[in-house]
Amino acid sequence: MPIPSYQQLFRPLLAAIEDGRAHQMVDLHERLSTFFELTQEEIQRHLPSGRQTYFRNRLGWARTYLGKAGLIEIPVRGSYKITDRGRQALVDCPNAISNAYLRQYPEFVEFTRGSRETADRSQATTTDNDLTPEERLRSAHAELKDTLADQLLTHIKQCSPQFFERLVVDLMLAMGYGGTAEDAGLATQYSADGGIDGIIKQDPLGLDSIYLQAKRYTENTIGRPEIQKFCGALDMCRAKKGVFITTSRFSQEAQAFVGMIEKKIILIDGDKLADLMITYGLGTSVKETLTLQAIDSDYFSEDD
Secondary structure, rough: OOOOOOOOOHHHHHHHHOOOOOHHHHHHHHHHHHHHHOHHHHHHHEEOOOOEEEHHHHHHHHHHHHHHOOOOOOOOOOEEEEOHHHHHHHHHOOOOOOHHHOOOHHHHHHHOOOOOOOOOHHHHHHHHHHHOHHHHHHHHHHHHHHHHHHHHHHHHOOOHHHHHHHHHHHHHHHHOOOOOOOEEEOOOOOOOOOOOOEEEEEEOOOOOEEEEEOOOOOEEOOHHHHHHHHHHHHHHOOEEEEEEEEOEEHHHHHHHHHHHOEEEEEOHHHHHHHHHHHHOOOOOOOOOOOOOOOOOOOOOOOOO
């Protein structure tokens, strides 16, 4: 089954410690992963940061929320026990416990004050309710990134074809090809270029070069004939490597053709182009930086 949300973990977590004894989180992790019949792939699936798994992260947030509402307590660091409130919650909520139930406790309301947890839940989606604060932040970041990508493509499509050809070279330089702007890349003349819009050195010494084709299209899809024409231009230059970049997209036939030929041609469509520009900071600037911090367990370790 899918990895449970942190709210879906509330009741099973309480039920796992219903016996009143102190339980270690490592044991609860194993017990609950078995309860939800998670596969090894699901148990080991990591957050984008790569530093923690989704399941462990959500289990940690479930523990935090239940603790803030007074349903569990921590008698010793790393151990968790159910409280009288927790036992009552199991009686009150035979199927599932949610944030709505926890909001009856002032401590929990104070904990979530100023966050989206205190917003009108009738206006929120079920999916949003189930996200941890970290996941909501990442979701918002992804939404902002998608918006920025759309804005980038809009700006590019309004620029001249000559500007787009220079942009393509600038992007390759930003990605680390060639070394310096002075001698690494150039936009070719706009006539008699044989279908080549830019040339960039693959290494600082110029032992190998990558040939570029740039198509600033608003609607058109790049088909196989355009890629075949680019291949012909590479043949004229005796080139083995090429990058075809467009603000549009490539047809399935074009993508299939690239997989059939011996030459190494990379296709970059509009979505990938915008993503690369954001990743390498081309045409964008940092507006604000948010830093996520977490407890450093090593610092609080007293095992000397």
